[in-house]
Amino acid sequence: QSLNNTKSNDDQILEILEKLKKVYQKKILPVEQEYEFEHFNTSSLTPADISSKPMILLIGQYSVVSFELGKTTFIKHLLGKEYQGCNIGPEPTTDKFFAIEGVALNSEPKIIPGNAAGVDTSLPYSSLEFGQNFLNRFQVSQISSSILDSITLIDTPGILSGEKQTRNYDFNGVIEWFAERADMILIIFDAHKLDISDEFKAVINNIKKNDEKIKVVLNKADQVNSQQLMRVYGALMWSLGKVLATPEVPRVYIGSFWDEPLRFNDFETLLVAEQRDLLKDIRQLPRMGMIRKINDIIKRARLAKVHAIIISHLKSNMPGFFGKKDKQQELLLNLEQEFHKIEQIFHISRGDFPDVTKFKERLTYFKIDKFNKLDKNLLAKIDEALNETLPQLLKLFPQNATSNEGINLNLE
Amino acid sequence: QSLNNTKSNDDQILEILEKLKKVYQKKILPVEQEYEFEHFNTSSLTPADISSKPMILLIGQYSVVSFELGKTTFIKHLLGKEYQGCNIGPEPTTDKFFAIEGVALNSEPKIIPGNAAGVDTSLPYSSLEFGQNFLNRFQVSQISSSILDSITLIDTPGILSGEKQTRNYDFNGVIEWFAERADMILIIFDAHKLDISDEFKAVINNIKKNDEKIKVVLNKADQVNSQQLMRVYGALMWSLGKVLATPEVPRVYIGSFWDEPLRFNDFETLLVAEQRDLLKDIRQLPRMGMIRKINDIIKRARLAKVHAIIISHLKSNMPGFFGKKDKQQELLLNLEQEFHKIEQIFHISRGDFPDVTKFKERLTYFKIDKFNKLDKNLLAKIDEALNETLPQLLKLFPQNATSNEGINLNLE
Ligand SMILES: Nc1ncnc2c1ncn2[C@@H]1O[C@H](COP(=O)(O)OP(=O)(O)OP(=O)(O)O)[C@@H](O)[C@H]1O
Ligand SMILES: Nc1ncnc2c1ncn2[C@@H]1O[C@H](COP(=O)(O)OP(=O)(O)OP(=O)(O)O)[C@@H](O)[C@H]1O
Ligand SMILES: [Mg+2]
Numbered sequence: 043q044s045l046n047n048t049k050s051n052d053d054q055i056l057e058i059l060e061k062l063k064k065v066y067q068k069k070i071l072p073v074e075q076e077y078e079f080e081h082f083n084t085s086s087l088t089p090a091d092i093s094s095k096p097m098i099l100l101i102g103q104y105s106v107v108s109f110e111l112g113k114t115t116f117i118k119h120l121l122g123k124e125y126q127g128c129n130i131g132p133e134p135t136t137d138k139f140f141a142i143e144g145v146a147l148n149s150e151p152k153i154i155p156g157n158a159a160g161v162d163t164s165l166p167y168s169s170l171e172f173g174q175n176f177l178n179r180f181q182v183s184q185i186s187s188s189i190l191d192s193i194t195l196i197d198t199p200g201i202l203s204g205e206k207q208t209r210n211y212d213f214n215g216v217i218e219w220f221a222e223r224a225d226m227i228l229i230i231f232d233a234h235k236l237d238i239s240d241e242f243k244a245v246i247n248n249i250k251k252n253d254e255k256i257k258v259v260l261n262k263a264d265q266v267n268s269q270q271l272m273r274v275y276g277a278l279m280w281s282l283g284k285v286l287a288t289p290e291v292p293r294v295y296i297g298s299f300w301d302e303p304l305r306f307n308d309f310e311t312l313l314v315a316e317q318r319d320l321l322k323d324i325r326q327l328p329r330m331g332m333i334r335k336i337n338d339i340i341k342r343a344r345l346a347k348v349h350a351i352i353i354s355h356l357k358s359n360m361p362g363f364f365g366k367k368d369k370q371q372e373l374l375l376n377l378e379q380e381f382h383k384i385e386q387i388f389h390i391s392r393g394d395f396p397d398v399t400k401f402k403e404r405l406t407y408f409k410i411d412k413f414n415k416l417d418k419n420l421l422a423k424i425d426e427a428l429n430e431t432l433p434q435l436l437k438l439f440p441q442n443a444t445s446n447e448g449i450n451l452n453l454e
Numbered sequence: 455q456s457l458n459n460t461k462s463n464d465d466q467i468l469e470i471l472e473k474l475k476k477v478y479q480k481k482i483l484p485v486e487q488e489y490e491f492e493h494f495n496t497s498s499l500t501p502a503d504i505s506s507k508p509m510i511l512l513i514g515q516y517s518v519v520s521f522e523l524g525k526t527t528f529i530k531h532l533l534g535k536e537y538q539g540c541n542i543g544p545e546p547t548t549d550k551f552f553a554i555e556g557v558a559l560n561s562e563p564k565i566i567p568g569n570a571a572g573v574d575t576s577l578p579y580s581s582l583e584f585g586q587n588f589l590n591r592f593q594v595s596q597i598s599s600s601i602l603d604s605i606t607l608i609d610t611p612g613i614l615s616g617e618k619q620t621r622n623y624d625f626n627g628v629i630e631w632f633a634e635r636a637d638m639i640l641i642i643f644d645a646h647k648l649d650i651s652d653e654f655k656a657v658i659n660n661i662k663k664n665d666e667k668i669k670v671v672l673n674k675a676d677q678v679n680s681q682q683l684m685r686v687y688g689a690l691m692w693s694l695g696k697v698l699a700t701p702e703v704p705r706v707y708i709g710s711f712w713d714e715p716l717r718f719n720d721f722e723t724l725l726v727a728e729q730r731d732l733l734k735d736i737r738q739l740p741r742m743g744m745i746r747k748i749n750d751i752i753k754r755a756r757l758a759k760v761h762a763i764i765i766s767h768l769k770s771n772m773p774g775f776f777g778k779k780d781k782q783q784e785l786l787l788n789l790e791q792e793f794h795k796i797e798q799i800f801h802i803s804r805g806d807f808p809d810v811t812k813f814k815e816r817l818t819y820f821k822i823d824k825f826n827k828l829d830k831n832l833l834a835k836i837d838e839a840l841n842e843t844l845p846q847l848l849k850l851f852p853q854n855a856t857s858n859e860g861i862n863l864n865l866e
């Protein structure tokens with residue numbers, strides 16, 4: 043149950059991360075900068091963006107019947123210890139968002155208050171812009187634990203239901219921010235006291251554009267007997283299917299994720315296997331996150347290359363001395379046609395082109411003439427990244443089966 | 455697992471049935487006949503209608519991946535033997551509808567072909583009017599078995615999917631006919647090869663107005679290991695919730711309903727308990743059916759009484775000699791107002807009145823004047839049935855908990 047055996051795995055990940063940063067820095071970023079790519083697309087990536095660890099977001103609800111899902115206990119169980127600032131108990135306890143991050147072995151645990159974390163550019167929270175009231179309820183808790191070498195956990199306050207909804211910041215917005223960035227979203231339910239409030243449904247509804255990341259934990263499964271567990275689990279799936287509305291069924295881990303012995307043990311085999319699978323799937327996250335990261339960078343590099351070709355093509359159409367303004371006007375007006383030309387000259391597939399309207403709008407802020415001609419050197423570098431370095435990095439990750447596979451289903 | 459211990463129970467049911475027939479015959483039917491109630495409502499009940507046994511309808515699908523749900527095997531398991539005409543095997547086997555009815559102990563098993571069964575008024579199939587092609591594929595199989603003393607089972611051909619839909623009669627119509635009359639609808643799925651085809655969804659969709667009768671059997675649950683069973687069961691509930699769309703979750707019995715030993719036995723405790731519950735719930739059916747029957751007759755008697763009051767009130771407004779036609783015309787025109795008057799004079803609640811438009815339409819076929827005045831004697835009889843006899847019969851059925859209760863859920 044310890045994650046220690048992932049150590050060499052983590053080292054490999056760290057190594058690849060360094061390579062990835064270097065490829066990006068040396069072979070992709072120069073093209074982006076040469077042709078002002080970030081003004082046409084999202085900001086260029088910082089080293090912190092590339093090396094940020096995969097995040098697991100934990101959410102669950104409070105309510106009259108179940109204010110004790112065991113989210114924080116679950117985290118303690120994963121870490122093998124309590125994190126700084128954590129609070130476990132039968133009353134609503136966690137009243138803050140906690141980012142639980144790893145630090146080097148034997149370092150002292152450390153707390154960074156939300157206000158400080160929000161301005162620290164070495165941390166990935168600078169765009170968490172939900173105001174003072176939120177930052178007062180946000181905290182980064184750094185602690186050394188082997189599982190945190192490769193992931194970051196986000197503990198959240200339970201989602202209130204009914205009239206108790208009195209938070210003075212945009213709770214749903216914050217959840218959405220984390221859901222966007224998380225690699226896994228764990229929705230926790232209590233088998234002992236299953237409840238899905240309307241407020242909770244609204245939150246799930248809000249994050250369902252990230253539905254491929256959603257996994258479900260049916261916790262405290264040993265607190266009921268096998269028939270009751272089946273009823274509860276069936277009812278949960280019945281209701282979740284209606285809220286999530288996708289045909290794909292999310293993975294549900296059924297277990298009792300804490301350090302105590304089982305109460306009812308009819309299902310011991312199942313609960314042990316489920317626990318093992320959850321840990322296995324969490325261990326996969328850095329790899330999966332890595333694959334996603336490399337893929338994202340490949341996508342970005344391809345777009346940056348096409349961007350460079352478009353801009354330099356337009357530049358090559360500019361006159362030597364006079365009529366620059368008119369020519370820019372004309373090019374902007376016939377941009378659609380120019381795209382067609384580029385498509386043919388450079389054999390670029392239509393799908394890799396930016397949206398014409400948006401591109402045109404952005405281009406009005408620049409003087410085409412001021413851009414440089416196509417730098418063959420730069421282009422050769424980005425091609426090398428696209429055709430060699432990045433695919434080589436990807437090849438280091440053989441596709442692993444996840445714990446949900448190998449079952450005979452034919453439901454859609 | 456035998457149902458023999460329900461014998462005295464069955465005797466009590468038979469006794470009550472006899473009383474119910476008598477009450478209806480002596481105290482309710484005379485009022486219905488006196489005021490032609492069946493022409494304004496559904497046909498008067500025959501003794502066969504009242505004493506028909508509760509029916510369990512079994513449905514399931516064929517498909518490339520699962521043509522062997524084990525419906526017929528399930529029935530064999532319930533009966534303790536095979537019924538006449540049954541066919542069990544890995545190929546699509548049951549190609550007919552079978553009504554499996556009980557006969558007295560030690561009588562020879564007997565088959566009544568569909569064509570004969572359809573015209574036999576002592577059987578409840580005379581309104582199964584789906585043509586010759588259907589009747590050729592319908593059969594009543596009579597056999598002595600203790601469970602059949604109190605219920606009738608309907609075995610059906612598997613629901614085809616895709617192009618194989620080549621039946622030459624209204625299959626969905628037939629399923630609907632049985633679903634209307636059944637007291638329990640068992641939808642059977644195969645845990646080993648779960649599949650829900652579009653055709654099967656359409657059938658479920660068709661019977662969902664009877665959703666309170668729908669129960670689900672997840673059969674062959676021992677053919678997969680505990681984690682696979684959980685995935686399959688979860689996926690089933692996920693999909694069923696979307697097809698059925700009700701907030702209430704139907705009871706799902708998870709088990710292996712045949713006489714062979716379990717293959718995987720991680721879940722032995724569960725499977726044994728589920729099997730026990732299903733048998734218990736089937737045993738409850740005659741009682742539940744009885745309660746429903748008495749309630750239906752109470753409802754019918756109340757409507758028949760109001761009907762008698764309305765007709766005789768209208769009759770009392772008719773002139774002695776002349777202008778009968780005009781008066782009938784006038785009464786029909788002002789029927790709404792007359793209803794209001796009756797409401798006040800007789801203290802009848804609005805909800806017990808028939809639909810004005812429909813009532814008016816029906817009344818045009820009759821001469822109001824030809825009806826008799828209110829027969830105080832008849833009315834006293836129906837009141838006695840409503841206020842004494844029927845409530846007394848109902849009191850013989852204390853509400854029993856079903857096997858789905860006692861679980862802490864809060865999902866809507
Ligand atoms: N697997 C488990 N089985 C049974 N009880 C558990 C389990 N995990 C935690 N608990 C109990 O549930 C209670 C609440 O636990 P915890 O504080 O971890 O919940 P939480 O979801 O973090 O609550 P909050 O939303 O208030 O932060 C505690 O009393 C804990 O002992
Ligand atoms: N509980 C069970 N576990 C495993 N196998 C079973 C079980 N019940 C039945 N079977 C097998 O499944 C096959 C099909 O059974 P059966 O003929 O009863 O299915 P059916 O649903 O009636 O099919 P059809 O729709 O063709 O009438 C048979 O080979 C039988 O032995
Ligand atoms: Mg907590």
Ligand SMILES: [Mg+2]
Nearest residue numbers: 525526547548
């Ligand atoms: Mg069959």
